[in-house]
Amino acid sequence: xxxxxxxxxxxxxxxxxxxxxxxxxxxxxRDLNLERDVAVKVIRAxxxxxxxxxxxxxxxxxxxxxLARLTHxxxxxxxxxxxxxxxxxxxxxxxxxxxxxxxxxxxxxxxxAVQMLIPIAQALVHAHGQGIVHRDIxxxxxxxxxxxxxxxxxxxxxxxxxxxxTRDLTSTGVxxxxxxxMAPEQGLGxxxxxxxxxxxxxxxxxxxxxxxxxxxxxxxxxxxKKNQEPLPRPxxxxxxxxxxxxNVLIKALARDPNYRYQTMQELLDALGRLGRDESxxxxxxxxxxxxxxxxxxxxxxxxLAVCGIGLFAVGKLLASDSQPTESVPFTQxxxxxxxxxxxxxxxxxxxxxxxxxxxxxPAPPSQDQAGMVYIxxxxxxxxxxxxxxxxFCKENHSNCDGFADASPQHTVFLSAFWIDKFEVTNSMxxxxxxxxxxxxxxxxxxxxxxxxxxxxxxxxxxxxxxADWRHPTGPGSSISGLENHPVVQVSWRDAxxxxxxxxxxxxxxxxxxxxxxxxxxxxxxxxxxFNCQLGNYDDERNIDSFILENGSANCDGFAxxxPVGSFLRGKSPYDLFDMSGNVWEWVADWYDKNYYxxxxxxxxxxxxxxxxxxxxxxxxxxxxxxxxxxxxxxxxPSYHDDITGFRCAANP
Ligand SMILES: Nc1ncnc2c1ncn2[C@@H]1O[C@H](COP(=O)(O)OP(=O)(O)OP(=O)(O)O)[C@@H](O)[C@H]1O
Ligand SMILES: [Mg+2]
Numbered sequence: 001x002x003x004x005x006x007x008x009x010x011x012x013x014x015x016x017x018x019x020x021x022x023x024x025x026x027x028x029x030r031d032l033n034l035e036r037d038v039a040v041k042v043i044r045a046x047x048x049x050x051x052x053x054x055x056x057x058x059x060x061x062x063x064x065x066x067l068a069r070l071t072h073x074x075x076x077x078x079x080x081x082x083x084x085x086x087x088x089x090x091x092x093x094x095x096x097x098x099x100x101x102x103x104x105x106x107x108x109x110x111x112x113a114v115q116m117l118i119p120i121a122q123a124l125v126h127a128h129g130q131g132i133v134h135r136d137i138x139x140x141x142x143x144x145x146x147x148x149x150x151x152x153x154x155x156x157x158x159x160x161x162x163x164x165x166t167r168d169l170t171s172t173g174v175x176x177x178x179x180x181x182m183a184p185e186q187g188l189g190x191x192x193x194x195x196x197x198x199x200x201x202x203x204x205x206x207x208x209x210x211x212x213x214x215x216x217x218x219x220x221x222x223x224x225k226k227n228q229e230p231l232p233r234p235x236x237x238x239x240x241x242x243x244x245x246x247n248v249l250i251k252a253l254a255r256d257p258n259y260r261y262q263t264m265q266e267l268l269d270a271l272g273r274l275g276r277d278e279s280x281x282x283x284x285x286x287x288x289x290x291x292x293x294x295x296x297x298x299x300x301x302x303x304l305a306v307c308g309i310g311l312f313a314v315g316k317l318l319a320s321d322s323q324p325t326e327s328v329p330f331t332q333x334x335x336x337x338x339x340x341x342x343x344x345x346x347x348x349x350x351x352x353x354x355x356x357x358x359x360x361x362p363a364p365p366s367q368d369q370a371g372m373v374y375i376x377x378x379x380x381x382x383x384x385x386x387x388x389x390x391x392f393c394k395e396n397h398s399n400c401d402g403f404a405d406a407s408p409q410h411t412v413f414l415s416a417f418w419i420d421k422f423e424v425t426n427s428m429x430x431x432x433x434x435x436x437x438x439x440x441x442x443x444x445x446x447x448x449x450x451x452x453x454x455x456x457x458x459x460x461x462x463x464x465x466x467a468d469w470r471h472p473t474g475p476g477s478s479i480s481g482l483e484n485h486p487v488v489q490v491s492w493r494d495a496x497x498x499x500x501x502x503x504x505x506x507x508x509x510x511x512x513x514x515x516x517x518x519x520x521x522x523x524x525x526x527x528x529x530f531n532c533q534l535g536n537y538d539d540e541r542n543i544d545s546f547i548l549e550n551g552s553a554n555c556d557g558f559a560x561x562x563p564v565g566s567f568l569r570g571k572s573p574y575d576l577f578d579m580s581g582n583v584w585e586w587v588a589d590w591y592d593k594n595y596y597x598x599x600x601x602x603x604x605x606x607x608x609x610x611x612x613x614x615x616x617x618x619x620x621x622x623x624x625x626x627x628x629x630x631x632x633x634x635x636x637p638s639y640h641d642d643i644t645g646f647r648c649a650a651n652p
Contacts, residue, residue, distance in 0.1 A: 004042065008032075009084045012040050012091060021140065022178075023157070028094055037094040038079060043157075045087040053086060060088040067155050070132060074123035076143055076153040095151065097144030100203075104139055107210035107238055110245045114275045116150055117204055121268040123152045124200065125376050128193040128264050129519075135191050137199035138181040139206065179219040180212050184226045184255055194257040197267050201252030201260075208245065209237040213253070227255065245274060265376055367435070368428045368502040371421040372650065373574050375511070377414060380519035382510055383596050384630040385409040392523050396530060398625035405593035406630040412510050413602040419507055419515045420647035422564035422577050423486035423585065424498065426479045429469060432498045441491035442468035442640045448489040449641035450474065451621050461641055469494075472561075472642045484563040486583040486645040492613040492637035495586045499648035506588040507649035509614050509632070510604050516572050516579040516617065517629045524627055525572035525579040534570035535581030536562040536620045537627055556581075560620050560642075580627035583645035584615045591634030612636055619643035 004014045004027060012029040018039060019026050029040045043060075045053055064081040071077060080091035100116070120142060127134060134141075134155055141154045183191065183198035206212050213232050214225040231253050235241045248270045254260045261267040366372075384392070384406040393400035432438060442448045448467030466475035469489045472482075479485070490498070492506075499505050507515065522528045524535070532539050532555035539555050558566070565577040572579045589595075589606025591614045599606075606614070612634035618626040621643045625631075635644075 004084075009040060009042075009089060010082055012038060012080075014040065029091075031091075039092050039094045040089055041092065042084065042087050042089040045085075050086075057083060057086075057088055064090060066132070070127055070130060070155060072123045072126040074119040074149065074151050075127065075155065076151045090157075092153065095143040095145055095153075097146055097148065099140045100142035100144065100150065100207075101139035103144070104207065104210075108207055110208045110238075110241065111275065111277075113204055113207035114245075114271050116207070117200065118268065118271050118275060119150055120152050121200060121264055121271055122377075124193075124196055124264045125268055126378060127155060128196070129376070129378060133191055133193055134196050134199075135186070136178060136181075137196055137203060138178050139203055142203070179222040180214065182223075183257065184223065185257055187223050192257070193264055194260050194262065197252055197260050197264060198257070200264075200267065201249055205234060205249050205253065208241065208249070209234050211237060248274060265374070269374070366502045366504055366648075366650065368424070368431060368648075370424070370428065370502070370648070372418040373421050373515070373576055374418055374652070375414075375416060375515055375574055377416040378514075378519065379411055379413045380514045381409050381521065382412045382513055382630070383407055383409040384628070388521065389628075389630075392628055393625065396523075396625060398623070400625065403628075403631060405632050406596070408596055409630075410596060410599070411601060412514070412599075412604060414510060414514055415603055416652050417507070417511055418504075418650040418652065419511065419574075419576065420504075420649070421575065423583055423645050423647050424495075425484050425564055426469070426487050427483040429487040429490070429498060432501050436497075436501055438494075438497065440469055440489065440494045440640070441638050442489045445638075445640075448472070448474075449639070451641060451643055467642065468640075482561065485561040486564055486578070488561065488583055488642045488645050489640045490586075490645060491640045492586045492615075492635075494640070495646035496588075498646075502648055504648035504650040506586060506646065508603075508605055509587045509589040509616065511649055512579075512585065512587045512616050513629060515574055515576055518573040520573065522629070524570075524629060525576070526570045530624055530627075531569075532556050532624075533567075535567055535618075535627055536578070537581045537618060537624055538621050558620060562620070579617055580629065581618050581622070582620055583617075584619045584622075584633065584643055585617050586613060586615045586644065586646040589614045591632070615644055615646075 004025075005017070007014050009029070011031055011033045013032055015028045015030055015037075017025060018028050024041050024043045026039055026041045029038050030036075031038045043056075045056075048056060061081070064078055068078045068081075076092050076095065078090055078092060082089055082091075120137075124134065124137075132155060134152065136154055136157065137152070141152060143151050143153050145151060181199040181202045183195035185191070186195050202212060214222050214229065216222045216225055231250060234246050234249050235243075248267075251270075252260055252267055261270065384403065386404075386407050388409070389400050389403045389406065392398075393403075433440075447463045447465045448471075449461040450464040450467050450473045451461045464474040467473055467477075467489060469487050470479055471477050472479065472488050496506055516525050524530065526534050536556050536558045556562075556567075562578075562582055564582065567577065567581070570580065571577055590608070590610030591612040592607040592610055595604075595607055613636070614632055614634050616632065617629075618631070626633075
């Protein structure tokens with residue numbers, strides 16, 4: 001490649017060279033259109049033959065487009081891409097603060113290291129959520145902004161270059177990643193998000209101890225060490241390093257990916273606790289001898305044997321025992337979920353819904369000690385466009401009049417939050433009543449709205465004297481035996497005060513919807529296929545002709561409310577129960593049918609005033625069509641009936 005200094009690549013005028021890595025040269029350049037400085041990373045192409053280059057260029061274009069969609073405050077964005085003289089290049093913002101590598105001159109206090117890496121872990125949670133694995137996390141890929149913020153660069157570059165074709169070129173010096181930071185299984189070219197967890201673990205290890213754990217002269221020797229030798233204990237290099245820090249490192253750096261943190265969110269949570277100085281205890285499983293992945297890793301190493309180490313070393317590796325890591329007791333607080341007196345129904349689960357984020361603990365401290373789920377920050381599509389609503393109704397034999405307020409569909413960004421895994425139950429609500437000596441609106445009003453169950457089709461509820469949360473349908477009814485059923489006959493006001501007492505708040509309408517189906521377009525929390533065994537809805541009155549195609553009346557197993565958490569297979573992608581069906585759930589927002597036309601794109605809180613509050617998710621009394629996630633309903637804040645309850649949310 002000819003010298004690019006003072007040349008122009010399209011609108012980018014090359015000013016100076018900023019650095020050079022294994023596969024590319026990075027230049028500072030002037031974007032002549034926008035009159036700003038940028039960094040242009042030109043991939044060195046001279047090592048590739050023309051056939052390989054053509055394929056790389058194609059893959060490059062495809063990847064660049066997908067990477068361009070990755071937007072996060074701690075990810076260096078791709079601004080543009082192109083090709084010069086057969087060499088692909090990427091354009092990104094110019095970051096003048098250097099790299100983390102440049103700043104690492106020795107061990108730094110672990111709190112500082114953790115604070116520095118938390119934003120990087122957040123960036124990775126975001127990327128993993130989009131199915132993008134970084135594959136080459138290391139200090140030189142962590143750039144620093146003018147204000148000292150860390151930003152992760154070079155997403156996906158390793159993937160573009162590391163392939164069958166280029167792997168043959170390892171001996172020529174074209175990288176396959178960076179062996180010091182690479183997870184052992186990456187030797188095979190296998191890298192899921194747990195490879196990023198490992199690499200981030202090495203970066204933390206290096207920051208805290210001032211050294212990388214596995215060093216050797218050749219890439220092959222480093223990988224062999226990673227497979228053969230135990231992790232040198234970080235505390236031997238830093239006196240007084242808390243065991244909690246060491247435990248996080250040991251877990252992140254487990255040789256077998258199955259024994260690491262399984263998601264970046266889990267590592268992020270652990271870092272958060274270290275940063276807050278909470279006691280972090282980590283479950284440390286013992287590694288099994290020669291577990292399957294090691295054999296797989298050996299396959300990868302054999303592929304790498306071209307690097308000069310013979311099969312002798314591999315044979316030796318096969319004979320060696322993997323070192324068991326120490327077992328450290330698990331003392332992390334375990335959340336108290338509502339107690340189930342009845343075993344949940346329908347727990348046989350041949351088809352599990354995708355779990356986006358199985359993190360359930362530890363939730364913020366709360367009076368009701370409900371199990372909560374952490375929903376990481378992110379974007380999702382809220383509402384339903386007219387076409388999708390029509391399709392939903394067509395496919396499900398329903399009439400969807402009244403669904404217009406769910407459009408237009410629009411992108412919403414939400415900061416991270418916690419949300420109750422279950423609807424608030426009668427036994428939980430009772431604690432609040434006792435603690436605050438509280439009288440609900442229904443108790444004060446002396447009546448509750450009651451919707452008739454059974455077989456008749458009713459258009460309207462009736463006011464029944466004496467109906468309240470202890471007597472959901474009137475004085476003759478009771479909640480005895482219904483301790484784990486959702487509380488009903490609670491107004492929006494009651495719900496709000498309960499959450500306040502518990503140290504929480506009601507979720508916003510947007511939070512509720514994000515929690516119900518993530519950023520998927522599925523009709524229901526579990527997916528788009530309706531099945532009468534996935535949620536507690538109204539199959540008794542047989543309004544939906546659809547019901548009988550799947551089962552008989554009462555195919556969900558409950559005529560009225562069900563114990564919370566009864567529908568394992570109906571969970572949302574975030575692991576929440578009963579987001580569709582069982583009881584409608586009050587959310588924080590005022591209702592305005594036109595709100596989606598003008599709502600803000602980040603953390604919308606609903607209209608500033610109104611006469612009705614929104615409730616979501618359908619109930620045991622709803623036809624299937626009201627289980628459609630984007631569907632909205634509203635009632636005055638003092639209204640209470642036997643089909644509406646709530647769950648709470650909290651800030652991290
Ligand atoms: N956006 C940027 N702004 C300013 N400097 C940058 C930017 N991107 C990269 N650099 C500089 O260019 C250097 C080379 O980057 P490059 O990504 O090519 O290599 P590397 O990360 O050091 O190693 P490898 O090739 O193994 O990934 C970096 O170390 C950094 O100093
Ligand atoms: Mg780099």
